[in-house]
Amino acid sequence: MxxxxxxxxxxxxxxxxxxxxxxxxxxxxxxxxxxxxxxxxxxxxxxxxxxxxxxxxxxxxxxxRLPFKKTLDEFDFSFQPSIDERRIRDLATLGFIEHQENLIFLGPPGVGKTHLAVALGLEAIKQRYTVYFITAHDLVQSLQTAHGNRTIAQKMRALTKPDLLIIDEIGYRKMDETAAHFFFQIVSERYEKGSLILTSNKSYGAWGEIFGDTILATAILDRLLHHSSTINIKGESYRIKEKKKAGFFRPEPAEVNNQ
Known part of the structure; x- marks a missing residue:
């Protein structure tokens, strides 16, 4: 004993x-x-x-601060044939993080952009990379709060430090001038130093509207796309598919011709 x-x-x-x-x-x-x-x-x-x-x-x-835990094995590639599964599996080897490259998922709501971003984030954590997830809406709010509290320098350091920063749902809300300026700073600080995964429901041509300034949007895209991969997803929303399965969407009854 x-x-x-x-x-x-x-x-x-x-x-x-x-x-x-x-x-x-x-x-x-x-x-x-x-x-x-x-x-x-x-x-x-x-x-x-x-x-x-x-x-x-x-x-x-x-x-x-991932919103949920979903892996690549849980992703239904058969439902989204526009996605090249082999390409996604290759991205999951995380070479893009090793080389400080960016990854952008574009597509309409509900097609799996966030799922894929989170799944790659989980893979990065398994390989001991630091990861941080935030929605564009929460990012704008936190930047505005930090700017008002005069803690913006600390907030910017926190957002540029992780090996992988995931910013979700860009385009659902237009950024004001201050938020757009700080977003540009985040992209610039991370350029060739750390990787970004972005998801957006807007094509690159509409990003001028998101940031309220075409010239600023061009400068952001110039840095983002220099070392990056873009995955365009086309297809039906997973959420709508599940609602259809549950019977929430019923076919319209055929019109009766009484003539």
Whole structure:
């Protein structure tokens, strides 16, 4: 018992959490099956490392502020034939993050843009990249608040620091002059330093309307598209598909010709 207490104390000293939970059972198994010392130690450490990695994933995912957890395996590529699954799987190797490149998903609402962005964000977290997710609406509000509180410098640092910044739903709300200016600064600060994933329901030709300034939109796109990939998605909304399945959308009755 004294030896076990010493081992548990050592575990607490090193910050090990899993080993104290499994030490007794693994010790009994080692004794019963004549497991070597090295194998016994390896089993303990491997379980500790696995538990540490799970805690790491949980913490990084929480800090990323992803709106949900959906993987690429959960994406229905058969429903969106306009998407090249092989290309998306290639993007999931995260070479675009390694090379500080950007990724833009364009398409109408409900076609899976956010799902794909989140799925790639989860893959990035698994590969130990730092990730942060924010909608364009929340980004504008946070920039305006930070500008008013004179904390804009800290906010800009927070948005330029992550390896991957995901900005969702660009185009659903027009940005005022101040927000558009700071958005340009974010893109400029991250240019060739960190990757962006953007989703938008607007084609690039309409971005002048989003930012209220065609010249500013051109400058933003110039930096965004220099090292980037664009995925255009065409198809029906997943949400409408699910509503149809549930019977919320019924076919219109045929008109009766009484003549």
């Amino acid at each position: 004294i030896l076990q207490e010493r081992l548990l104390e050592a575990s607490r000293h090193f910050g090990w959490i899993r080993i104290p939970e499994i030490l007794h059972d693994h010790a009994e198994e080692a004794s019963k099956h004549n497991i070597s010392y090295l194998e016994f130690l390896d089993k303990l450490l491997q379980e500790e490392l696995a538990a540490k990695y799970e805690r790491f994933l949980h913490t990084r995912t929480r800090l990323a």
